[in-house]
Amino acid sequence: MKVLVTGAAGFIGSFVVQELLDHQFSVVALDNLSNGKKSRVPRNATFYEADITNSETERIFELEKPDYVIHLAAQTSVLDSMENPIADCQANVLGTLNTLKYANQFNIKKCVFASSAAVYGNPSALPVEEDSKLSPLSFYGLSKVSAENYVRLYEKMFGLKSCILRFSNVYGPNQESGVISSFLHRIYKKEAPIIHNGSQTRDFIYVKDVAAACLTALVSHETGVFHISSGIERTINEVSKLISHFTNIEIEPIVKELDAAEIKRSVLSNEKAKRLLQWEPFYSLEEGLEEIIQSFNIDNKL
Numbered sequence: 001m002k003v004l005v006t007g008a009a010g011f012i013g014s015f016v017v018q019e020l021l022d023h024q025f026s027v028v029a030l031d032n033l034s035n036g037k038k039s040r041v042p043r044n045a046t047f048y049e050a051d052i053t054n055s056e057t058e059r060i061f062e063l064e065k066p067d068y069v070i071h072l073a074a075q076t077s078v079l080d081s082m083e084n085p086i087a088d089c090q091a092n093v094l095g096t097l098n099t100l101k102y103a104n105q106f107n108i109k110k111c112v113f114a115s116s117a118a119v120y121g122n123p124s125a126l127p128v129e130e131d132s133k134l135s136p137l138s139f140y141g142l143s144k145v146s147a148e149n150y151v152r153l154y155e156k157m158f159g160l161k162s163c164i165l166r167f168s169n170v171y172g173p174n175q176e177s178g179v180i181s182s183f184l185h186r187i188y189k190k191e192a193p194i195i196h197n198g199s200q201t202r203d204f205i206y207v208k209d210v211a212a213a214c215l216t217a218l219v220s221h222e223t224g225v226f227h228i229s230s231g232i233e234r235t236i237n238e239v240s241k242l243i244s245h246f247t248n249i250e251i252e253p254i255v256k257e258l259d260a261a262e263i264k265r266s267v268l269s270n271e272k273a274k275r276l277l278q279w280e281p282f283y284s285l286e287e288g289l290e291e292i293i294q295s296f297n298i299d300n301k302l
Contacts, residue, residue: 002068008036009040075091115164128268168204173295180289184243188247191251226277228273232267239285
């Protein structure tokens with residue numbers, strides 16, 4: 001079976017490609033390298049430098065004839081989406097629509113779409129369930145809601161089977177953005193990490209668990225929306241202390257105000273994914289942090 005992975009040279013995408021290869025899938029890796037790095041893509045994958053918003057994607061579908069699609073390519077920065085909502089929309093809405101168009105045209109068996117906890121904004125009740133109210137605070141969250149609606153409508157109108165996976169806060173080795181990677185980069189340079197408030201909470205999910213979930217959703221007969229999360233709420237202050245503990249580096253953080261578009265509390269129930277997809281996270285936050293720090297030390301020869 002052949003799987004086309006968009007955003008394959010990105011942080012999450014490279015782990016998803018490796019997971020598929022490890023399970024004997026043939027992989028077509030597509031990325032425009034605006035943020036991704038070709039060096040991340042495993043050599044056994046067939047790589048194309050291409051943009052999902054362009055018609056060149058059609059040629060790749062026609063040439064490779066994939067059986068499945070895992071659509072990860074996206075603009076993922078909340079702050080960038082607020083500064084440039086048009087670019088955010090082009091990548092996340094038009095890019096998704098283009099991918100769905102060709103997936104349907106070339107009779108793809110199933111599409112797995114990566115969404116986000118950002119679609120909920122500040123939820124009224126925790127943990128968040130898949131049928132909770134969608135109320136995004138950022139253009140990024142709004143673009144993911146819009147893209148999800150296109151995915152659903154393609155399934156309803158054309159029978160294009162799909163799984164929408166709403167990721168919580170993904171972290172892992174080789175991540176260039178995000179609170180954990182930002183903390184590590186700063187403290188290893190003897191700079192104080194920056195914390196916005198610190199009492200806000202996130203549901204941290206390790207990238208290898210996310211990659212496993214993408215594969216599980218792909219081969220499952222199930223369709224619909226699923227949370228890919230740890231189901232555990234942790235404060236940013238708590239994460240900062242854990243990083244200090246595992247690195248043995250104590251630096252007093254700089255505390256700033258919380259941005260208006262930033263969610264205050266977030267934790268997603270993963271019970272539906274456990275029950276229907278037979279997936280559950282393998283890594284605890286502590287185990288994931290230890291693996292990241294070990295990888296970080298090796299990469300930076302510390």
